[in-house]
Amino acid sequence: MSLGGLVKRFDTKLAVAGVSLxxxxxxxxxxxxxxxxxxxxxxxxxxxxxxxxxxxALLLGYDVWADPTAAKARLGVLPDGVRLFDRLTGPELLxxxxxxxxxxxxxVDQRARELLEVLxxxxxxxxxxxxxxxxxxxxxxxxxxLLHAPRLLVLDEPFExxxxxxxxxxxxxxxxxxxxxxxxxFSSHVMEIVERLCDHVAIMSSGVLRMxxxxxxxxxxKSLEEVFVQVVGGRVATGSELAWL
Amino acid sequence: MTGKVGAWPFVRLKLRLTANGLRxxxxxxxxxxxxxxxxxxxxxxxxxxxxxxxxxxxxFAAESALPLGGAALVLGWLxxxxxxxxxxxxxxxxxxxxxxxxxxxxxxxxxxxALAGLPALATLVASAGMVDTVARLGGxxxxxxxxxxxxxxxxxxxxxxxxxTSAFATALRSRRSRxxxxxxxxxxxAAIGPLQLAALAGAQRADWDTVASVSxxxxxxxxxxxxxxxxxxxxxxxWQVPLKLLISLAAIAALLWWWSRTVESAxxxxxxxxxxxxxxxxxxxxxxxxxxxxxxxxxxxxxxxxIRYWWRDARRRANLITFSIASLFLPISLAVSTxxxxxxxxxxxxxxxxxxxxxxxxxxxxxxxxITTGVPGRVExxxxxxxxxxxxxxxxxxxxxxxxxLSADPARLAGTLGLLLAAYGVGLGLVLPLSIRAAYALxxxxxxxxxxxxxxxxxxxxxxxxxxxxxxxxxxxxxxALFTAPVWLWIGLPAGIAYGAAGYLIGSGxxxxxxxxxxxxxxxxxxxxx
Numbered sequence: 202m203s204l205g206g207l208v209k210r211f212d213t214k215l216a217v218a219g220v221s222l223x224x225x226x227x228x229x230x231x232x233x234x235x236x237x238x239x240x241x242x243x244x245x246x247x248x249x250x251x252x253x254x255x256x257x258a259l260l261l262g263y264d265v266w267a268d269p270t271a272a273k274a275r276l277g278v279l280p281d282g283v284r285l286f287d288r289l290t291g292p293e294l295l296x297x298x299x300x301x302x303x304x305x306x307x308x309v310d311q312r313a314r315e316l317l318e319v320l321x322x323x324x325x326x327x328x329x330x331x332x333x334x335x336x337x338x339x340x341x342x343x344x345x346x347l348l349h350a351p352r353l354l355v356l357d358e359p360f361e362x363x364x365x366x367x368x369x370x371x372x373x374x375x376x377x378x379x380x381x382x383x384x385x386x387f388s389s390h391v392m393e394i395v396e397r398l399c400d401h402v403a404i405m406s407s408g409v410l411r412m413x414x415x416x417x418x419x420x421x422x423k424s425l426e427e428v429f430v431q432v433v434g435g436r437v438a439t440g441s442e443l444a445w446l
Numbered sequence: 447m448t449g450k451v452g453a454w455p456f457v458r459l460k461l462r463l464t465a466n467g468l469r470x471x472x473x474x475x476x477x478x479x480x481x482x483x484x485x486x487x488x489x490x491x492x493x494x495x496x497x498x499x500x501x502x503x504x505x506f507a508a509e510s511a512l513p514l515g516g517a518a519l520v521l522g523w524l525x526x527x528x529x530x531x532x533x534x535x536x537x538x539x540x541x542x543x544x545x546x547x548x549x550x551x552x553x554x555x556x557x558x559x560a561l562a563g564l565p566a567l568a569t570l571v572a573s574a575g576m577v578d579t580v581a582r583l584g585g586x587x588x589x590x591x592x593x594x595x596x597x598x599x600x601x602x603x604x605x606x607x608x609x610x611t612s613a614f615a616t617a618l619r620s621r622r623s624r625x626x627x628x629x630x631x632x633x634x635x636a637a638i639g640p641l642q643l644a645a646l647a648g649a650q651r652a653d654w655d656t657v658a659s660v661s662x663x664x665x666x667x668x669x670x671x672x673x674x675x676x677x678x679x680x681x682x683x684x685w686q687v688p689l690k691l692l693i694s695l696a697a698i699a700a701l702l703w704w705w706s707r708t709v710e711s712a713x714x715x716x717x718x719x720x721x722x723x724x725x726x727x728x729x730x731x732x733x734x735x736x737x738x739x740x741x742x743x744x745x746x747x748x749x750x751x752x753i754r755y756w757w758r759d760a761r762r763r764a765n766l767i768t769f770s771i772a773s774l775f776l777p778i779s780l781a782v783s784t785x786x787x788x789x790x791x792x793x794x795x796x797x798x799x800x801x802x803x804x805x806x807x808x809x810x811x812x813x814x815x816x817i818t819t820g821v822p823g824r825v826e827x828x829x830x831x832x833x834x835x836x837x838x839x840x841x842x843x844x845x846x847x848x849x850x851x852l853s854a855d856p857a858r859l860a861g862t863l864g865l866l867l868a869a870y871g872v873g874l875g876l877v878l879p880l881s882i883r884a885a886y887a888l889x890x891x892x893x894x895x896x897x898x899x900x901x902x903x904x905x906x907x908x909x910x911x912x913x914x915x916x917x918x919x920x921x922x923x924x925x926x927a928l929f930t931a932p933v934w935l936w937i938g939l940p941a942g943i944a945y946g947a948a949g950y951l952i953g954s955g956x957x958x959x960x961x962x963x964x965x966x967x968x969x970x971x972x973x974x975x976x
Contacts, residue, residue, distance in 0.1 A: 248818060249817060249818065249965075249966070250814055250817055250818065250966060250969060251966050251969075251970070252966040252967065269820055270820050273818060273819065273820040274820065276818070278818045280811075280814055280818075282811070283811040283812070283814045284810055284811045284812040285812055285815065286751060286755075286809070286812045286815060287812065288754065288755055288758040288759055289735065289751065289754065290734065292730075292731035292734050292735075293731065293734050293735040293751075293754075294735075295731050296730075296731035296732040296733075296734060296735035296736070296747070297735050297747050297750075297751050297815075298815065298819065299731075299732070300732065300735070300736075300742065300743060300744055300746065300747035301744050301747055301748070301815070301816065301819040301821060302819055303744060305742075306732045306742040309731065309732050310730040310731055310732050310733075313730075313731040313732075314730070314731065317731075324731075325728055329758070345815070
């Protein structure tokens with residue numbers, strides 16, 4: 202994935218101010234940033250959900266805005282803060298995504314069953330997705346993104362609201378996927394997960410990329426959290442305020 | 447720190463939300479201005495109509511017109527939100543659930559906020575025409591009493607609309623009671639239908655004494671009571687005034703009490719009943735999704751998903767139910783009042799298509815899935831239209847049958863169906879591009895009648911404008927049908943299908959092109975602000 206000078210303004214506010222990022226093929230890339238840093242906006246522009254005011258996004262060499270069909274066919278997305286078609290059941294939702302991707306029905310059935318079993322969502326579960334717990338919704342969203350075996354996965358906050366067991370399972374799936382040659386880009390504000398999984402990281406704040414590169418290079422001899430706080434700024438301790446609490 | 451909270455903060459919050467909703471969004475401002483123009487138009491027409499009896503100096507005419515006109519206002523407030531407009535839920539009761547507010551404070555506040563809006567203002571101005579009439583007939587004292595009356599009438603209108611929509615929303619929300627709600631809605635409409643028929647039949651005979659006696663009865667019901675008290679003073683029956691005031695106040699109090707009950711359940715019960723269907727299915731995922739006859743392709747998946755959504759989504763279901771009732775009762779009422787139900791046919795056909803006016807708004811952010819999978823605009827638009835037609839065409843067939851039976855002329859069935867299909871096709875042709883250019887976000891509340899804040903009425907008026915346009919575009923066919931009546935029996939169905947198909951093809955082509963160019967913009971338009 203290659204982003205070149207992406208800019209997005211909302212009304213007068215500059216949400217993303219020229220982000221350029223090279224994600225090497227086969228890497229596990231973590232995008233870090235505090236709330237409101239522009240992570241979701243950047244990823245939305247990268248996958249074709251939000252039209253950038255300037256700049257361009259190449260996915261595996263295909264421009265997502267000039268040649269969306271080719272780019273999107275090779276891409277799996279788990280957006281954050283976006284509803285699924287949640288009045289379908291889990292199996293129905295996977296079937297829907299599979300057929301929309303133009304896959305043949307037999308393959309969809311076989312993969313969907315396998316994903317539902319592995320993610321412990323139940324292949325015969327007839328609960329509507331709207332009644333799923335937050336963690337289950339993340340898992341079914343991930344299953345939808347994986348179904349067509351894309352070469353690039355863009356995941357926005359994949360570990361938010363996921364319980365520890367499921368998180369370990371998702372980590373394992375993603376690690377195997379990268380080992381098999383896939384590329385993962387995901388955003389998070391949980392340092393531990395990024396430190397454990399990623400080989401590359403980028404730190405964003407106020408719509409600007411502050412640091413990016415291989416994990417060891419960014420981290421140096423400090424912990425990732427120390428680097429993050431140092432780069433982003435902000436206070437991490439209280440003084441004499443809140444004495445009434 | 448719990449001070450006394452009055453109604454004023456709620457009104458300010460509502461106005462502030464409306465203003466913020468408009469800020470910096472020129473399309474919304476345009477819609478709002480349009481809505482204001484319509485409201486102003488309604489206010490002027492209403493005022494002058496209600497002032498006519500006074501100008502004509504006819505107490506008799508006034509005694510017929512005022513209570514009946516007032517009752518029409520109240521009924522309008524009752525039904526228009528259900529069918530067309532939705533309720534402005536910018537102050538969603540659920541948002542106040544965590545605040546330490548008494549139920550009485552909350553209801554007073556929400557009620558006051560509901561009064562602060564264009565529709566209420568327009569109604570007030572329109573009914574002020576009654577004060578004008580009463581002043582000419584009975585002098586300042588009578589006019590003063592009537593002024594109190596129209597204020598009470600306005601409170602009644604708003605209370606009726608709030609209480610009924612809130613009750614319906616509560617009923618339709620839980621999946622378990624949806625069937626019950628559908629039945630009660632049908633019963634309500636069934637009760638209105640015959641009443642309307644009787645009124646129209648009466649009006650047709652143009653017997654003014656009958657109208658006057660109906661009006662005298664209506665004046666003693668809550669519908670007409672507040673609007674008739676000024677006249678009572680003018681006619682020297684001042685003793686009736688306290689009784690009618692009592693009737694009106696009791697009705698308002700009862701409605702507010704009912705509303706507060708349903709609001710309370712809306713505040714606590716949003717989680718809904720998760721009927722966990724444990725019986726696991728052994729069918730494959732694709733078979734579960736697809737309807738039996740649907741092709742195992744992208745198109746089949748889209749159509750099947752849409753069909754399931756028309757039933758599973760409370761908003762869409764409410765839409766279908768209200769349309770099916772309207773499609774049955776409009777032809778009945780108009781067939782009885784006039785000899786030619788042709789105008790109605792076209793109206794019903796276009797009305798059917800209106801359900802798709804904000805089809806992407808129903809999906810909300812879920813539409814992102816179709817963007818990331820790269821569904822072409824043409825497939826998307828056609829699939830959605832097909833899914834809707836699968837529900838609509840049987841209903842149109844039922845309407846056509848009903849009209850043929852009512853007019854005691856079964857041979858008309860084919861021709862009428864032709865007109866209906868033509869109007870439906872033309873309506874789709876108009877509505878589909880609109881659904882992409884004028885999509886708007888629906889709030890994430892489970893209330894199927896809720897609209898987002900800001901220019902809610904304006905959006906309703908926009909759909910009304912489309913309705914009018916659809917009727918106008920279908921008019922040529924209507925005229926042909928009228929002039930070639932004997933031949934129309936034979937060519938009606940094919941000609942209607944051809945006309946409708948042409949309308950659909952043009953409109954859907956435009957819509958598909960626009961969708962291909964505007965997918966991200968459309969997604970942004972239907973994303974609720976958080």
